[in-house]
Amino acid sequence: MLTLYGYPLSSAAYRVRIALALKGVKVSTVNKQLRRGEHRHEDYLKINPQGFVPTLELEDGTVLTQSLAIIEWLDESHPPPPLLPIEPLARARVRSLCQLIACDIHPLNNLRVLQYLESTFGVAQAARDEWYRHWIASGFAPLEEVLGRDASRGRFCFGDQPGMADVCLVPQVYNARRYSVDLTPYPLIAAIDAACGELPAFADAAPEKQL
Amino acid sequence: MLTLYGYPLSSAAYRVRIALALKGVKVSTVNKQLRRGEHRHEDYLKINPQGFVPTLELEDGTVLTQSLAIIEWLDESHPPPPLLPIEPLARARVRSLCQLIACDIHPLNNLRVLQYLESTFGVAQAARDEWYRHWIASGFAPLEEVLGRDASRGRFCFGDQPGMADVCLVPQVYNARRYSVDLTPYPLIAAIDAACGELPAFADAAPEKQL
Numbered sequence: 078m079l080t081l082y083g084y085p086l087s088s089a090a091y092r093v094r095i096a097l098a099l100k101g102v103k104v105s106t107v108n109k110q111l112r113r114g115e116h117r118h119e120d121y122l123k124i125n126p127q128g129f130v131p132t133l134e135l136e137d138g139t140v141l142t143q144s145l146a147i148i149e150w151l152d153e154s155h156p157p158p159p160l161l162p163i164e165p166l167a168r169a170r171v172r173s174l175c176q177l178i179a180c181d182i183h184p185l186n187n188l189r190v191l192q193y194l195e196s197t198f199g200v201a202q203a204a205r206d207e208w209y210r211h212w213i214a215s216g217f218a219p220l221e222e223v224l225g226r227d228a229s230r231g232r233f234c235f236g237d238q239p240g241m242a243d244v245c246l247v248p249q250v251y252n253a254r255r256y257s258v259d260l261t262p263y264p265l266i267a268a269i270d271a272a273c274g275e276l277p278a279f280a281d282a283a284p285e286k287q288l
Numbered sequence: 289m290l291t292l293y294g295y296p297l298s299s300a301a302y303r304v305r306i307a308l309a310l311k312g313v314k315v316s317t318v319n320k321q322l323r324r325g326e327h328r329h330e331d332y333l334k335i336n337p338q339g340f341v342p343t344l345e346l347e348d349g350t351v352l353t354q355s356l357a358i359i360e361w362l363d364e365s366h367p368p369p370p371l372l373p374i375e376p377l378a379r380a381r382v383r384s385l386c387q388l389i390a391c392d393i394h395p396l397n398n399l400r401v402l403q404y405l406e407s408t409f410g411v412a413q414a415a416r417d418e419w420y421r422h423w424i425a426s427g428f429a430p431l432e433e434v435l436g437r438d439a440s441r442g443r444f445c446f447g448d449q450p451g452m453a454d455v456c457l458v459p460q461v462y463n464a465r466r467y468s469v470d471l472t473p474y475p476l477i478a479a480i481d482a483a484c485g486e487l488p489a490f491a492d493a494a495p496e497k498q499l
Contacts, residue, residue: 126430127392128430143383143384143391145382148303148483150418153376165365166352168361168364169360170352172354175357179391183391197415208408284449287442
């Protein structure tokens with residue numbers, strides 16, 4: 078059986094939990110308590126030198142890191158449902174939605190970044206929360222615009238089946254809610270999140286279900 | 289002919305310039321002067337609602353955004369040389385190297401982030417430079433470790449032909465040099481960067497060649 082090293086509140090691990098569930102792949106889960114620094118222990122750094130979650134370990138000990146790389150591997154090596162469309166331009170479209178979230182929003186709001194703001198720059202909690210919300214709004218506004226223009230959008234980010242962009246969107250919306258971001262300006266994002274929430278693969282991957 | 293909206297010093301645009309050159313694809317280039325805010329002009333936001341570079345526009349007006357999505361599209365829709373290996377685990381490995389750079393280093397050092405640190409938190413230049421170097425070092429240390437463990441590493445990040453991981457690595461090393469990061473602790477990264485630098489596709493994509 079595969080082993081997923083994760084953490085309930087990690088967005089990147091949450092993405093992989095959803096993707097695994099969509100593919101019907103069972104894993105054994107090991108949670109790393111990030112706030113206690115468990116991901117910095119020597120034995121975990123041997124597996125993943127970044128000390129990040131998620132890490133997916135195969136039965137032969139092969140280690141995969143980086144959530145989007147893990148999800149693409151899952152899609153390329155496991156039976157349908159597909160997480161990406163087949164046509165190259167459609168794939169580029171879906172990947173660009175994923176990367177808008179995974180490169181332009183999420184990295185700025187990581188725990189290590191918030192800790193740096195606090196410890197090195199002395200940024201107070203309220204201002205750190207504002208930073209957090211700022212990067213979500215900076216990404217969600219153009220994301221809403223892009224989704225609105227896109228004829229390939231359906232019930233989900235791409236068409237009427239959930240895929241890799243939805244896998245990235247739902248954990249980011251979860252974080253937005255955690256930080257009380259007003260989602261009213263983003264009706265398409267909210268509608269896609271709601272459609273995903275009706276599916277067990279998404280609902281069962283939520284952080285509160287991991288405890 | 290394709291149109292690439294870019295900026296000489298943008299790492300993400302630099303990646304796409306290298307990938308286009310490796311594939312032998314000619315483009316017409318439009319540079320957006322980020323420091324003058326040209327990417328925020330209304331006409332550009334119609335093309336790319338994020339106002340980021342790079343954007344690749346096809347002859348029929350189709351727009352591709354996000355550097356890694358553009359590069360994967362290039363690879364899937366154009367003849368060899370391939371930018372990713374064929375085998376799924378090898379692809380995951382290369383993509384994870386790309387994402388270590390594109391998700392865990394580069395977004396933290398973007399101009400908009402440095403501007404936020406200055407304008408909202410009043411962080412001075414020297415401390416912003418330290419922030420910049422901190423995230424490079426935090427990524428390069430595990431990257432060097434991962435490259436060192438990897439039997440598939442050759443003259444380049446994966447084997448003896450340049451590929452997508454090298455396309456991401458070289459612009460990040462360029463930024464590291466710009467900010468006087470000591471590369472001595474990263475001999476493998478430096479060696480791969482040097483090997484890439486001998487190839488015209490990499491050398492001709494450098495920022496100083498765009499002016």
